Amino acid sequence: MTERAFVPGHVTGFFSAHPNDDPLVAGSRGAGLALSDGVQVAATPAEETTLAVNGERVEMAAVANVLDGFAVDARVECETVLPVSAGFGVSGACALGTALALDAHAPDHPDLTPRTENELVALAHAAEVEAGTGLGDVVGQARGGVPLRLEPGAPPHGRLDGLPARPEVEYVTFGGLDTAEILTGDTAALTRAGEAALDRLLDDPSAGTFMAASRTFAREAGLLTDRVATTIEDVQDAGGEAAMAMLGRTVFALGSGLSDAGYDARRCSVTSGARR
Amino acid sequence: MTERAFVPGHVTGFFSAHPNDDPLVAGSRGAGLALSDGVQVAATPAEETTLAVNGERVEMAAVANVLDGFAVDARVECETVLPVSAGFGVSGACALGTALALDAHAPDHPDLTPRTENELVALAHAAEVEAGTGLGDVVGQARGGVPLRLEPGAPPHGRLDGLPARPEVEYVTFGGLDTAEILTGDTAALTRAGEAALDRLLDDPSAGTFMAASRTFAREAGLLTDRVATTIEDVQDAGGEAAMAMLGRTVFALGSGLSDAGYDARRCSVTSGARR
Numbered sequence: 001m002t003e004r005a006f007v008p009g010h011v012t013g014f015f016s017a018h019p020n021d022d023p024l025v026a027g028s029r030g031a032g033l034a035l036s037d038g039v040q041v042a043a044t045p046a047e048e049t050t051l052a053v054n055g056e057r058v059e060m061a062a063v064a065n066v067l068d069g070f071a072v073d074a075r076v077e078c079e080t081v082l083p084v085s086a087g088f089g090v091s092g093a094c095a096l097g098t099a100l101a102l103d104a105h106a107p108d109h110p111d112l113t114p115r116t117e118n119e120l121v122a123l124a125h126a127a128e129v130e131a132g133t134g135l136g137d138v139v140g141q142a143r144g145g146v147p148l149r150l151e152p153g154a155p156p157h158g159r160l161d162g163l164p165a166r167p168e169v170e171y172v173t174f175g176g177l178d179t180a181e182i183l184t185g186d187t188a189a190l191t192r193a194g195e196a197a198l199d200r201l202l203d204d205p206s207a208g209t210f211m212a213a214s215r216t217f218a219r220e221a222g223l224l225t226d227r228v229a230t231t232i233e234d235v236q237d238a239g240g241e242a243a244m245a246m247l248g249r250t251v252f253a254l255g256s257g258l259s260d261a262g263y264d265a266r267r268c269s270v271t272s273g274a275r276r
Numbered sequence: 277m278t279e280r281a282f283v284p285g286h287v288t289g290f291f292s293a294h295p296n297d298d299p300l301v302a303g304s305r306g307a308g309l310a311l312s313d314g315v316q317v318a319a320t321p322a323e324e325t326t327l328a329v330n331g332e333r334v335e336m337a338a339v340a341n342v343l344d345g346f347a348v349d350a351r352v353e354c355e356t357v358l359p360v361s362a363g364f365g366v367s368g369a370c371a372l373g374t375a376l377a378l379d380a381h382a383p384d385h386p387d388l389t390p391r392t393e394n395e396l397v398a399l400a401h402a403a404e405v406e407a408g409t410g411l412g413d414v415v416g417q418a419r420g421g422v423p424l425r426l427e428p429g430a431p432p433h434g435r436l437d438g439l440p441a442r443p444e445v446e447y448v449t450f451g452g453l454d455t456a457e458i459l460t461g462d463t464a465a466l467t468r469a470g471e472a473a474l475d476r477l478l479d480d481p482s483a484g485t486f487m488a489a490s491r492t493f494a495r496e497a498g499l500l501t502d503r504v505a506t507t508i509e510d511v512q513d514a515g516g517e518a519a520m521a522m523l524g525r526t527v528f529a530l531g532s533g534l535s536d537a538g539y540d541a542r543r544c545s546v547t548s549g550a551r552r
Contacts, residue, residue: 100440107482114482116424117438144548148392156435162393164376166551206383206390272420272548276440 003104005276009035010089011245013214016194018152023126027152028136036271041097062095065127085176087248089137096124118155125154144273170258170265174249193220214243279380281552285311286365287521289490292470294428299402303428304412312547317373338371341403361452363524365413372400394431401430408456420549446534446541450525469496490519
């Protein structure tokens with residue numbers, strides 16, 4: 001039998017990087033949006049591990065690490081409308097979805113014992129950190145809504161809050177950024193800008209301040225590309241709110257901000273956390 | 277303009293009581309289910325505070341305390357299919373829903389500033405504790421799913437986990453129990469039984485063990501009434517899993533457990549946390 005899980009997409013507006021030798025303690029602080037455009041994951045214990053995303057066989061270290069954590073092989077199939085490597089947390093979603101779906105086999109599988117959600121989130125977070133493909137998507141995706149990462153890391157190390165807002169969101173993407181390259185480079189300026197953005201948002205925890213703090217962060221962290229910057233300006237000129245998704249050449253906007261500015265954008269909404 | 281929030285119902289299977297002079301630290305440990313049968317709350321700042329549940333004017337100390345915390349008067353209207361005072365956390369849902377819905381007025385109201393979800397949950401939790409009508413529903417309802425209350429209290433004091441299961445649930449109710457009377461009485465035996473049940477569930481975090489630990493708790497805590505006990509036995513005789521909702525003369529069952537045993541039960545499902 002195949003078990004399934006849904007994990008929301010997650011765009012980060014700003015973050016600070018907090019590396020640590022322990023992947024459960026390592027992570028990021030920052031803020032993002034959990035999106036109804038997400039990843040449907042189906043997992044079945046199998047003789048040999050295979051992973052397909054939208055029907056295409058791929059390798060994904062975060063998923064492989066999750067399966068190592070369970071010490072089982074499995075056939076994992078992920079379906080998503082989200083672009084990969086463009087700042088939507090697809091690898092984190094695949095990792096967390098694999099953990100949730102595989103755990104559902106525990107009652108019938110001799111090598112699996114049931115785990116709590118915190119245990120599954122911790123496993124997927126560590127898997128993603130060790131893969132170098134993300135620092136905060138998994139905990140945000142598990143929580144849902146508008147997650148604020150107050151303290152880095154997986155449960156019980158990390159600490160989360162959220163904005164109660166549930167806005168509609170539009171997005172458009174112009175390609176990927178190399179998350180691993182940025183996260184293993186000099187993150188001092190980025191982290192300074194991310195900490196300032198979080199302070200600002202906690203001072204005024206509103207959707208508008210989230211977007212404004214995210215724009216300031218992208219500029220100060222030196223991550224803004226020309227096309228992304230122009231698109232954000234276009235949305236603001238049309239009276240909307242937009243920012244850059246970390247880490248991708250992606251712009252997200254509140255409500256109909258991108259279509260109002262004439263872009264052909266995909267529309268979704270902020271949604272609850274991962275579930276099976 | 278009226279703002280709205282949905283808060284799931286919450287049945288507790290077992291708990292231990294942890295009173296404290298600080299209502300943010302006071303709370304319960306235990307486990308429950310967040311139900312898709314919940315409370316829709318509409319709140320609008322008004323000249324004078326009024327509260328209606330299903331169209332009927334009522335007083336509810338937990339909601340009054342929330343409004344005190346905002347220092348505004350409001351018209352609050354709650355709609356629910358759930359029976360009141362029967363172990364579904366309706367007062368906690370009304371309190372949390374009021375906090376979430378009223379906060380949505382912050383951008384347009386001179387006396388309101390936006391708050392984070394943790395702040396709103398803390399406000400509603402303290403309001404419910406001070407009203408004496410609940411110790412753990414609010415944090416469970418905010419989280420959703422199958423909440424495990426590992427440590428008592430509101431954020432940042434409390435600590436939560438969850439079971440990843442999302443079962444269908446049936447319930448039938450034979451009337452209320454006086455929550456305030458039980459919680460202000462001698463809770464030593466109850467708390468001993470609740471702690472043992474949580475240890476047992478954390479050892480094997482599965483839906484079946486949740487139900488079994490809940491049954492043992494109800495018996496050991498001396499809360500089982502005859503009609504509830506008979507109904508639980510009927511469900512087990514029919515091959516199902518049932519337990520008592522704390523604190524009410526209510527039986528909940530996994531899947532179609534109650535209808536399989538011939539009861540006229542209401543059906544719903546485990547759902548995500550409170551949202552507006």
